[in-house]
Amino acid sequence: MWPKQVMWQELKFGVEIEFVGGAPEQVELLPGWVMSLDELQIDETGAESGSELKPPPIVWEQRDQIRVMLDRLKAQGATANWSCGLHVHVGLERWGQPVLLPIVETAVSMQEALRGLLRTSDHRMLFCPPVTEAMLHRFRSDPKESAIRHRGRPQSHRCGINAAAWFDIGTVEIRYANGSLDYDEVLRTVELCLRFVAAIGAGRRLPNDSGRLAEELGVPAEGYPPPAAPPQWYRERMWLEETLLPVLAPQVLALVKDGEVHHIIPVAEGIMVAVEKPDGSLVRMKFRASATGWERLGEEAAKPNTDE
Template identity: 60%
Template sequence: MKPLLMDWKDLRFGIEIEFVGGKPESVELLPGWTMAFDERQMDDTGEESGGELQTPPIQWKDRAQIREMLRRLLATGARANWNCGLHVHVGLEFWGEEAIPDFIEAALLHQDSVKYLLQTSEDRLVYCPPVTPEMRDRFISAPGEAALLRRGRPQSHRCGINLAAWFDHKTVEIRYANGTLHYDEVMTTIEFCLRFVAAIGTKRTLSNNPGQLAMEIGAPLTGYPPPIPAPRWYRERLWLENMLVPILTPFANSLVPDSEILQILPRPDGLLVAIEDTDGKVVRYLFQLSANGWRVVGKHPDSCSTQI
């Protein structure tokens, strides 16, 4: 990658704002903005609600749009909770695909500092696992999206610094920020991500100390969305799910070859097991446990969604 000096304010970016509650279908959208109704989040009762508000590609000078859309969203009663995140996509088109190895190296060096600065909640780490040296090696030997995606639990295939986003959006996606609908916290997060990407693009040598890193790139030290602890019942559900996954994985693979278990949810009549195939398609089966062992009752009607 050739170093390319870019003013961070000139970089194009997009954000994904996850939220619960509110009335997403009633929010009037500015041109280019979208509301992902299928990206529902878990509220404090365990029900799915809300959605994901998405910007078009914009620049820092367009930030008034973010303020206005947050105002409209909040007016419907929406809010961010422990299950929500704030994802920032920063365009890499100035550097191109040849820059991906350098950004992988930067992720390996600095992802812990980014996670620390953005105060990623422990309960959200499942959605932003780390980049690994094995990913770098795979990409060098066989460049492509598959090299930059994870398999196995934690059950998110997209890392906290997600360079696989290049192949879909020509961006790097930084997923570490906790959810928020507060304009100042959103903009502080965006500023950090823009400054960080611009610095990596110039091949700057940056400190591994989080505070020193922020000062070197001119980013704020504070003002990011604070972590929100998940309720006890959610943590207990994940503990149980993590114990059940190795037990049910052989059954899942017999139903869907080379698959992974995405989620296990208790139901009055058994366990609803979401199984993801290699193409990202999710199929749900109802499992029951009797004195004779596990049995699959049948496929759940809602079995055609794709993991995003």
Template identity: 55%
Template sequence: MRERNEWNVADGMEERWRELRFGLEIEFVGGEPERLELLPGWTMALDEKQIDGDGEASGSELQSPPLRWEQLDQAEAMLERLRRQGAQANWSCGLHVHVGLEPFGEAALPALLEAALSSQEALSSLLGTSPHRRFYAPPITAEMAEAFRASGDLAALRRSGRPQSHRCGINLRPWSEIGTVEIRYANGTLEAAEVRRVVELCLRFVDGACRGQRLPDEPAALAAALGAPSGGYPPRADPPRWHRERIALENALLPQLTAQAAELVPGGEIHHIVAADGGVMVAVEDEEGSLHRFRCALAAGGLEPLGDG
């Protein structure tokens, strides 16, 4: 840790962020997640949607219990266990931090919303969010903010469109379920030092925002205002060419297939489209978050289902 005089912050601000609880969602590929020995309270989600270098589903997500700053050694131990198994955080992975709002309560939501509007781009830039990952962490728009102010309904902060982009990079919606705000911008990593820096920045950001601190819209200025590290975050990782081409194909097909996918799964939205024997595999996410896969042929009239995936 840095010495106190290295941070350019006002007296009394240095320690407050350490009082906040947080939770980690650590995405990775590979390893043997079903066999990983977990510390008490830690859980493993085995049905995540990250993909390996060959495009195969290989994703899992390690989830921490609510932690205090001084308990980060638990994360370091779990990261070491993942690395020993051969797990990796590749270009398809992210690191999400949930920060508890216990000291502030619901009254802090308007201040968090204003901080997001003023500094979400700076926060994303400071964390070095890979451009392709912005799809999973889009910004809160002025229109969404106005709808929330008018209604007080956190559903107003849900992005429309494909399932992966429903949750904004600064995601306030978990407040209604688990009392947190989620910061989704960090790239994936299994390096303890990088995780520590991300956690510190997120805690400082939420603490400053909830206390009404005016937060800058430029990355270096934001780090200085918060007293947070200005670098050392998980590095950008660009996707391979085949993935970029796949996304381009998906984007071309979506306007033609969206309505028919909603007929196959009422209320469903297309999650992804990949090549399959004799046609394509269309994965549609229902309103409960479950995926339904359909092997289809592409015809002039749209999709011709060949059977479930």
């Protein structure tokens, strides 16, 4: 049922806490908490590192569980760096599917204000692209998951305001926040997301200005996880990927039916292109530049995709 007034403290939520370092497999978990050991981030050397920690659905009065788990992570030496994000899932069961269209409409009208309030690092926008007008039109005509998901790059399937999460787990996912293991920063982010969803659920129209949005929602205008610049080698890697994508994508996608380019990186032999298959596994192909074009060197067997 929409619209309907619901106190933001009554909404169930979850938070995906990404980090690097530490010893995630050794962290003692509270009941229901999950450590996704295959969800690895990138440390300062470029190596895969850390994990993703997430609670079961909880409500605001249970928030101290987050403090306990953050303390346990930090005791193991974990940190949040430029490669980490903080994703908040807010349950929509109090409204059901009728709230999805208002969420998508709100995203199109003011998503930049929310992104600005959370100060999303520019390099992380690959993982939280905007909801587009075309998506809104598709969803109005045919309200299904595929209408509000991007295609082309697996990392960019999910929008910064990801209403498609409803079809998987009954939530909307807010993906804009930068990574943090600071309890106060995490809690401010969670409260902002809860108040944001409750306002949409109540049928309120929200402003497309970060300062006015904070005032309208009754949240601080500052104090969220700050942006962190990636190292120069990572920026150069992404520039190289963007340059090679239009050149190599047609060649590799012709070899993998319904595949999508996941990432492109330099390797000792030349260039490695990872393509995600529809089942989520990755095929890795290597190429070397020659006088006549790109020479294919070989292919690794498909492996489960552990990147998110």
